[in-house]
Amino acid sequence: MIFGPVPVAEAEGAILAHSVTSASGRIAKGTVLTKTHVAALAKAGHAEVTVARLDAGDIEENQAAEQLARSIVLDPSAQHVRISAAGAGRVNLYATCPGVAAIASDKISAINVIDPMITVATVPHLHRVDAGTMIATIKIISYGVPGPALGDACTVSPHALGILPPAYSRATLIETQTGDDVPSCKGRAAMIARVERLGLEMSDRVIVPHDSSAIACAIDQAPGDILFILTASATSDPRDVAPEALRSAGGRVEAYGMPVDPGNLLFFGDVDGKPVIGLPGCARSPALNGADWVLERLICGVALTQADISALGVGGLLKEIPTRPRPRASGSGPDSA
Template sequence: MRFGPVSLEQAEGTILAHSLQLPTGKIAKGTLLSAQHLTNLAASGFGEVTVARLERGDLHEDVAAQALARAIVPDETAQGLRISGAGAGRVNLYAKSCGIVALDRPRLEAVNAVDPMISIATVPEYHRVDAEGMVATIKIIAYGVPEAQLSHAATGAGGALRVLPPVYRTATLIETRVSEEIPSDKGRRSMAGRLERMGMELTDRMVIPHREGELAEAIAYAPGEVILILTGSATSDPMDVAPQALRDAGGQVTRFGMPVDPGNLLFIGKLGEKSVIGLPGCARSPALNGADWVLERVICGIEVTSADIAAMGVGGLLKEIPTRPLPRRSGWNGTG
């Protein structure tokens, strides 16, 4: 592609590089200049314009963006993605349903490494999306690129991006109480909202005393496909009431604690084929916390290991906790 100023006599069929406002109206950048455009430009006193001229072997920006999108998403249905139309060298990829984004970072980085004019920007891996949420944007930065470069960038990129939809429809939230008083439904409402946006619903409310025996029985007979536990007293040790109740019910705890703040006091385990998540107290708030990252992966059928949770610590400082800000401030000398 050649780029630069040319006389109006040489400009027909070229691509206007910069928008121009004429008495007859605006000519937008990226416009393929016609004879009428040139007549209007001449009448407005222009003798030359800055343009892009495609050469043999070049692809127009829109054609190139669409071709790269099709190479990355060869099967929209299987990958859970919808490819938009092209405009100004850009094509967007949208989620067909709610879910989380799975991507192959090395292959996507390889796309961006071929030519600075060929690019794809994505949301982070495991990012939660709603139906029609944008997952990625493909942009051809110049007005055209060599077809050979585009072909190189597209090689091996097929299937490198997809949306994993939820695989479960129901969850049981078991709440424990430390007194005779039934706890506020704030936590249940927050969890119901999290599940609703993933196409799931909670089974009937279950509130029991904060004791191992009662909790173990509730876990064993929970009807939901996923079991969630929100205790009235914080779970502060792997042998505390909630994790021990899971063991007593015949399950196993695979991880206690996570390096994400807020969300430290989470645990995860299994009861047969069912995933069990012990929620941290911050799950009572709808604000993002570490439990969201674990819950969303579980809902979408991804096995969450202890190593996976350990890796969440990098980038895991999510937000200052308004009720407990001092430990994060320099010069704090307290305890707790």
């Protein structure tokens, strides 16, 4: 692409690089200058303007952005992605359903190193989205890019992103109580909000005593496709009441504990093909915590292991929440949590 100042008399057919005011009004950057534009610029006293001209083989910015978008989203229906119209060298990609964004970071990185003028920015991998959430923007920075560079980007881009929709439709929350203290409705309300934004329905309330046999029975009878356990007393060991209840019900515990705070005291596993998540106490708050990351991914069919959970530590220090019983900033020492 040729870029730079030219005499106004020679600017016809070029792309205006910077907006200018002419005798007939403002001419926006990106405008392909016509004979009328040139005359109006000259009448306003402009001797030269900065323009861009495409070389042979260059692809115009909007055409390039749209071509790359349609290469990334080969099947909008299957990938659950909507492609916007192109404008100013930009095309946006939007989720068409709730779920989590599946981003192939190696492909996005491969696109972005081909030519600095070809850029793709996305939300993080496995970021929760709603229908209509923007998940990526494709921006051609210059007014055109070489055809071979765009071709290379399109070669590596197919299925670089998409949305994983919820794999389940109904959830059950099992709450435990100690003595006669009925759990507050706050925790259930927060969990209903979490599952409903992913399109799931929460089954009727289940409250059982805080012991393994009662929880195991509730697990066995739970109607949901995915189960949550919110205990009256925090689960502080892999052999504590709730994990043992899952094993007693014939299930298995896949992982216990996570390097995300708030959210450390979480476990998950499965029983009869149903995911089971033992929630940390912070799940009673609607604020983001480690349980959100786990439940969103499991609801959307992402298989998780202890290794996956252990890898969440970088970025796992989340915002302090007002309801935290032991704030990080208080305690017996500077490193107390």
